[in-house]
Amino acid sequence: MIPKINGLGRSFAGVAAYCLHDAPEPDDRRPETSERVGWTDTRNLATVRPERAARLMAATAKAAPDLKRLAGGAQGGRKLAKPVLHYSLSWARDETPDRREMSRAVDGSLEALGLEHHEALIVAHEDTRHPHVHVIANRVDPATGKAAKLGNSKLRLSRWAEGFEREQGRIRCEERVKNNARRRAGQEVVRNPWERPLHWARYRREGMLPRRARRARGPVDEKRVDMEAWRRAEAQAWEKVEDGRWLGFWRLETQARKEWAELHKRQEDTRQRLDRESRTVRGRLRIWGVERSLRELVGAIRGRGDLVEGWREELDRYHKHERAALGKAHGESAREIERKVRENYGRGLRDAERWAREMRDREGTRARGPSITRIVPQQPRPRGPDRGGERFER
Structure with missing residues (x-):
């Protein structure tokens, strides 16, 4: 089980359109087909239609001040800018969970995040080899109008995923078990220093994004x-x-x-x-x-x-x-x-x-090749004086 928080957003319709249709095409046209969608479901909503569910969640987020007033709570506080929470749950390739097991996992993850009473839209995809399901949750509580606190949400999902694997009888991510044990013992979990930074959008905005290496194509000559x-x-x-x-x-x-x-x-x-x-x-x-x-x-x-x-x-x-x-x-x-x-x-x-x-x-x-020097043998010197070709006579 691998839970992944895709991030927070402002538009329920936008993330719902992405999950309920096929992947975007190369020319960035919005696809109209939905062949990769296996099934959909809702939580704490009066409808099971996914398009209507997205509109109802948007209306709930917009009516947050009125919900606070009706519940008798405090009227102060900032306006919630990003009421959309989008995360996914993925199984291994050799696993074949059915709809009941996926729904049970979604309910457990929502409870781990404290969103069991919040509105949610569930979309299961069948376009990859590993089964996975997308969850679109509304951070605004429909009863009180207050926004859910999502501090340490990744750690909460990590602990829940470890418990879920233990219930299944097989631990598939040993590194997660070690990191959670270190956290429970009060020890620091050291990240891999060579992995990419997490806050990628902020690094790009602030100029901290490492540029692509401009390697030389060739020497000068x-x-x-x-x-x-x-x-x-x-x-x-x-x-x-x-x-x-x-x-x-x-x-x-x-x-x-x-x-x-x-x-x-x-x-x-x-x-x-x-x-x-x-x-x-x-x-x-x-x-x-x-x-x-x-x-x-x-x-x-x-x-x-x-x-x-x-x-x-x-x-x-x-x-x-x-x-x-x-x-x-x-x-x-x-x-x-x-x-x-x-x-x-x-x-x-x-x-x-x-x-x-x-x-x-x-x-x-x-x-x-090496330079060859020609060796000329030296002529033997005569025993006697040789002047002008004359020799000693006997």
Whole structure:
């Protein structure tokens, strides 16, 4: 069992159209057929028709303030921007679960996420070798209008999947069992440093996405180098640079995660503290300050709602600038890593071309063969003086 959270969204109709139809075609036209859909089902909805279910869930999410008022709950809080939760459950290729078993697994996963009383649409697909089912859940509770808290949802699904496999009598993912055991023992689970970053959209937005390697197509002068030797040297130079490249991005990712967590915690603490202070006169005076005009000061004492909303908007703008500055800093660090990679790779290419040119020169010398020096035997010197061809006479 492999649970996978595909993410949060704003449109129930969009994700329902994707799950209820075939995969998109290469020309990006929306397919009209639904041959890959095996069966559909709903939870906590007054209909079993999937298209109508998507519209009902959208209406429930839109009526969240009215549901809160009818339930007698607090009217405050932010508007839920992404009420759609989309995740999938996949079985192994050698497994053949029926509809009853899939439905039971869906109910267990919804209970693990705390969404057993929420509206959900279930779509089973038959277009792959491994059986899998898609779940589209509404984060808004139809009874209270409150949004479900999905903190640590991946860990909750991981623990549920481990228990589900134990009930089936066979553990298929040993690594998940080890990681959950380490978490229960309070130990840290070390991720693979070479895997791709998780927050891919944010990395692309902030410029931290590693670009595709622009490997050289050939040396500057192919006629003067040994191409086979150059290819070997170029591959070695790229492997050496690529290891450092991914290590640098992994370290940057680890640092970015820590800094983003600290920033969000600091901003949330500031927001909660100012919310508490805005409930008292002294707190409102501390927020606005005595340098404000008399009208604003009187309004702050009386607790006018527009003034309270004013400082909230100002705080949100300030927090937005903080997040933008942090993202810009991470983007500059990523570009610095890419700059060093290009420099080292260029240096490796120059060394590879020089070495390949030397190999070509050696092969040329070896093809011509060694230079042969003709050895002329030396004539024996006469025993007597030989002048002008005359000899001693006996």
